Amino acid sequence: MVITGSALFIEPGTMDAVLEKLRRFHEVTFHVHSESGTELVVNLEADDTTDLESLCSRLKEEIHQIVDITHIYVNFEDEIERMQAGPAR
Amino acid sequence: MNMTRREMIKLSAAAFAAGALNIPVDRDAGAAGDRIEVDKWVKGSCRFCGTGCGVYIGVRQGKVVGVRGNPEAQTNFGFLCVKGFKGYMSMYHPDRLKYPLVRGADGKYKRVSWNEALDLVCKKFKELQQKFGKDAVAFYGSGQCMTEESYTFNKLWKGGFGSNMVEGNPRLCMASAVGGYVTTFGTDEPAGAYSDIEKARTFFIVGSNMSECHPIIFRRIARRKLKDPDLINVIVCEPRLTSTARIADVWLPADPGTDLAVFHCMARELIKNGWTDKWFIENLCRFNTGKQVVDFKAYVEFLEQFTPEAVEKKTRCPAANIKEAARLFGSQGPTMSLWTMGLNQRTRGVWANNLVHNLHLITGNICVDGADSFSLTGQPNACGGVRETGALSHLLPGTRPVTIPEVRDQVEKAWGLPPGKIDPNPGAHTMQMFASLGAESDAKKPIKGMLITTTNPAQSLPNGHKYWKGMKEAFLVVLDIFPTRTTQFADVILPAAFIYEKGGVYGCSERRSQLTSKCVDPPGEAKPDLWIGAQIAKRMGFEKLIPWNGDDPRTAYKMAWDDYRNCVKLTEHTIFGMTYERLEKSEAGLQWPCPDEKSPGTERRYVRGRDPIMDMPQIVKVPSSARIYFYGDKNHEGKANVFLRPYKGAEEPPDDEYNFFLTTGRVIEQWHSGTMTMRVPEIARSQPNAYVEINPTDAEKHRIRNGDLVKITSRRGFCILPARVVKVSLPGILFVPWFDQDWDRMINRVTIDAFDAGSKQPEFKICAVKISRFGDPKDVADMKIISSVDEPFPVKV
Ligand code: SF4
Numbered sequence: 001m002v003i004t005g006s007a008l009f010i011e012p013g014t015m016d017a018v019l020e021k022l023r024r025f026h027e028v029t030f031h032v033h034s035e036s037g038t039e040l041v042v043n044l045e046a047d048d049t050t051d052l053e054s055l056c057s058r059l060k061e062e063i064h065q066i067v068d069i070t071h072i073y074v075n076f077e078d079e080i081e082r083m084q085a086g087p088a089r
Numbered sequence: 090m091n092m093t094r095r096e097m098i099k100l101s102a103a104a105f106a107a108g109a110l111n112i113p114v115d116r117d118a119g120a121a122g123d124r125i126e127v128d129k130w131v132k133g134s135c136r137f138c139g140t141g142c143g144v145y146i147g148v149r150q151g152k153v154v155g156v157r158g159n160p161e162a163q164t165n166f167g168f169l170c171v172k173g174f175k176g177y178m179s180m181y182h183p184d185r186l187k188y189p190l191v192r193g194a195d196g197k198y199k200r201v202s203w204n205e206a207l208d209l210v211c212k213k214f215k216e217l218q219q220k221f222g223k224d225a226v227a228f229y230g231s232g233q234c235m236t237e238e239s240y241t242f243n244k245l246w247k248g249g250f251g252s253n254m255v256e257g258n259p260r261l262c263m264a265s266a267v268g269g270y271v272t273t274f275g276t277d278e279p280a281g282a283y284s285d286i287e288k289a290r291t292f293f294i295v296g297s298n299m300s301e302c303h304p305i306i307f308r309r310i311a312r313r314k315l316k317d318p319d320l321i322n323v324i325v326c327e328p329r330l331t332s333t334a335r336i337a338d339v340w341l342p343a344d345p346g347t348d349l350a351v352f353h354c355m356a357r358e359l360i361k362n363g364w365t366d367k368w369f370i371e372n373l374c375r376f377n378t379g380k381q382v383v384d385f386k387a388y389v390e391f392l393e394q395f396t397p398e399a400v401e402k403k404t405r406c407p408a409a410n411i412k413e414a415a416r417l418f419g420s421q422g423p424t425m426s427l428w429t430m431g432l433n434q435r436t437r438g439v440w441a442n443n444l445v446h447n448l449h450l451i452t453g454n455i456c457v458d459g460a461d462s463f464s465l466t467g468q469p470n471a472c473g474g475v476r477e478t479g480a481l482s483h484l485l486p487g488t489r490p491v492t493i494p495e496v497r498d499q500v501e502k503a504w505g506l507p508p509g510k511i512d513p514n515p516g517a518h519t520m521q522m523f524a525s526l527g528a529e530s531d532a533k534k535p536i537k538g539m540l541i542t543t544t545n546p547a548q549s550l551p552n553g554h555k556y557w558k559g560m561k562e563a564f565l566v567v568l569d570i571f572p573t574r575t576t577q578f579a580d581v582i583l584p585a586a587f588i589y590e591k592g593g594v595y596g597c598s599e600r601r602s603q604l605t606s607k608c609v610d611p612p613g614e615a616k617p618d619l620w621i622g623a624q625i626a627k628r629m630g631f632e633k634l635i636p637w638n639g640d641d642p643r644t645a646y647k648m649a650w651d652d653y654r655n656c657v658k659l660t661e662h663t664i665f666g667m668t669y670e671r672l673e674k675s676e677a678g679l680q681w682p683c684p685d686e687k688s689p690g691t692e693r694r695y696v697r698g699r700d701p702i703m704d705m706p707q708i709v710k711v712p713s714s715a716r717i718y719f720y721g722d723k724n725h726e727g728k729a730n731v732f733l734r735p736y737k738g739a740e741e742p743p744d745d746e747y748n749f750f751l752t753t754g755r756v757i758e759q760w761h762s763g764t765m766t767m768r769v770p771e772i773a774r775s776q777p778n779a780y781v782e783i784n785p786t787d788a789e790k791h792r793i794r795n796g797d798l799v800k801i802t803s804r805r806g807f808c809i810l811p812a813r814v815v816k817v818s819l820p821g822i823l824f825v826p827w828f829d830q831d832w833d834r835m836i837n838r839v840t841i842d843a844f845d846a847g848s849k850q851p852e853f854k855i856c857a858v859k860i861s862r863f864g865d866p867k868d869v870a871d872m873k874i875i876s877s878v879d880e881p882f883p884v885k886v
Contacts, residue, residue: 041103050774073101
């Protein structure tokens with residue numbers, strides 16, 4: 001399981017629309033936004049980092065007001081266990 | 090409040106993210122951010138590029154389990170890129186080297202004890218030095234070693250062995266930037282800092298696909314551009330329409346190696362339109378042909394040949410774009426230039442650096458907030474570890490030339506050596522060093538043994554064919570964490586600890602030193618480089634010179650750091666005020682010059698009131714009336730050189746037979762030769778193999794379709810890679826990333842090893858090749874890594 005603390009950078013004036021669309025994504029938890037309304041703090045949850053990448057791609061595809069997604073914190077302790085168990089390549 | 094562990098992690102993560110963005114959070118979340126879902130968070134810096142992002146490493150039950158950006162770090166404000174988050178996972182890969190290995194008579198490696206391995210290395214090194222002289226054994230280091238490690242090996246070789254045969258891979262990436270700063274300003278490294286990004290109005294990004302190679306710096310610029318698109322201007326000078334060029338207001342697509350003409354043309358436009366700073370020109374600029382000093386008028390006359398139209402013909406860069414770039418640069422400042430390898434990895438790399446500095450000097454776009462001529466480093470510690478400790482063949486600590494008697498004298502005193510111990514002659518530079526490496530029986534090869542650490546020259550040297558035989562035949566000792574193309578040639582492999590398994594200092598592009606503390610133990614019997622270096626010193630009779638040979642890394646690294654601090658105490662690069670205790674406490678690290686423990690460090694050099702060196706006559710005398718003074722000026726006039734460098738293109742431009750430019754570089758996911766990043770499954774899957782980017786017009790001419798295998802041939806060798814038919818590269822220009830270890834796709838079999846006469850940095854970025862369709866698409870996404878030390882090199886050398 002991977003859990004992030006991430007920022008969604010969105011186009012000015014689109015926050016309400018973006019928040020509405022985010023409801024469709026159960027893997028996304030919204031917390032707080034910047035004063036300008038162009039930066040949203042969210043958690044993203046995914047099975048592993050590959051799944052996280054595809055979640056980000058889906059978010060960008062389905063919510064075109066998202067300009068960029070950046071992760072500021074990532075917790076992936078389970079992944080290390082998996083990696084040590086052997087090469088999953 | 091009852092919270093599950095998952096909820097706790099989520100709240101903590103959100104609180105950290107909000108903190109990094111300066112967004113206030115509610116009390117519960119804020120408090121969660123302070124709670125701990127790991128055993129401890131350890132402060133450090135990222136090791137995957139020269140940005141120097143501050144991180145916190147989460148440790149649970151003796152394992153690294155998470156990374157978060159450090160919101161207080163002045164480099165990244167908490168943001169991290171994909172490599173920063175995932176790269177460290179490679180430290181848990183089962184391929185880690187865990188035990189010392191010695192190659193047996195059957196060619197296979199045998200596990201031995203540390204004592205056996207070190208005794209063998211030292212016996213052989215001594216024997217070679219006795220038989221062939223002190224310079225018969227060389228050291229080849231890395232911009233990824235910790236500062237204390239580079240300093241130690243440098244001290245052992247130059248102070249202990251009396252040999253300047255010390256080089257490192259920064260010669261391949263940064264040497265021209267050093268040459269540029271030293272020839273223009275008299276001293277290395279930028280005047281300003283990353284903080285100029287938030288104050289600049291115009292950005293001039295040259296020879297750098299920053300969005301992939303320095304993504305966090307790019308994000309800082311992109312954030313400004315997105316927030317205020319009309320106020321902020323971005324100029325990108327780069328032959329490919331990279332993702333960096335996509336945010337540009339003006340794109341300058343000059344053919345590889347031709348941009349010297351573009352820079353001169355911009356200077357001409359700046360002067361013609363009066364976008365210059367008269368005071369700066371009169372008081373702080375010296376016009377210089379490289380042979381003689383001339384006046385401003387001669388500079389203006391020299392520039393006359395570089396009309397926009399003439400330059401368009403030479404470079405394919407549209408004249409109108411050059412004029413607009415000059416307008417933005419000169420009239421919409423403050424302006425900050427940033428560059429990396431596209432400017433440095435050239436036979437005219439130093440000159441290219443000089444000409445960018447010229448633009449800043451004649452417009453006064455330096456030494457004020459938001460304006461700087463700023464070289465970005467590729468590796469995390471090329472600046473701090475190799476440039477500043479002087480771990481190159483021509484330098485001593487403080488980036489000072491070994492040829493200067495006073496410098497040698499000072500270093501000899503600091504190291505407690507008898508006068509004359511340090512060799513006054515520079516050793517061999519990297520390409521010369523590898524060309525001189527070979528068998529004991531080979532009279533043409535004076536270097537017989539080499540210790541290589543944290544780098545992979547068998548893959549990263551250009552025109553590799555020429556150098557593999559020497560590596561195979563010499564006595565080669567390799568320190569690394571994984572098997573590589575270089576370990577395939579080693580006689581002895583010493584397993585090294587990863588940054589988070591030992592700690593130490595990294596110094597990033599902006600003169601900032603940051604300390605990483607040890608987080609976890611290394612696997613098996615792997616050891617810190619510092620311990621290995623100090624053990625070699627002890628066995629070779631230099632324990633007094635390198636006394637930090639104990640087992641506790643914190644103590645040993647601190648001793649080495651203190652020794653280094655003292656050695657450069659009275660230099661322009663002083664770090665004397667950066668004690669380990671200060672660096673441990675400080676969230677953001679410190680920028681030199683930092684002459685004493687009260688000094689907050691220096692954001693802007695050469696400016697009175699901001700740079701402490703301006704008022705330290707014991708280091709350099711600066712007139713009391715001077716507000717800005719380039720104190721590195723060897724003529725003691727406080728001026729910088731504006732160079733009238735003649736135009737010269739690439740060493741090997743395309744011709745009728747080899748009709749394409751080949752340029753090489755990095756991609757966002759992969760780091761250097763892929764040794765670490767290719768072992769993170771998700772990274773490997775996202776970029777599993779190298780490829781060749783080719784413009785659709787060229788592809789059509791050669792009947793190449795997307796995915797087809799393409800043979801790229803130069804005068805030196807060939808590679809076979811899948812095609813990516815994209816408009817990113819202009820017609821006539823091919824791009825290949827160099828991370829791939831697979832034999833067919835190792836692009837340095839093709840690149841040229843011609844080098845800059847001043848900096849000795851090779852021209853990786855430009856050579857002439859021809860192409861042909863080799864075959865139908867084939868799945869080459871094999872994510873090649875060298876898993877076993879016993880896997881032989883793919884060809885007989
Ligand atoms: S930008 Fe460089 S230093 Fe920062 S996280 Fe990415 S790789 Fe690490």
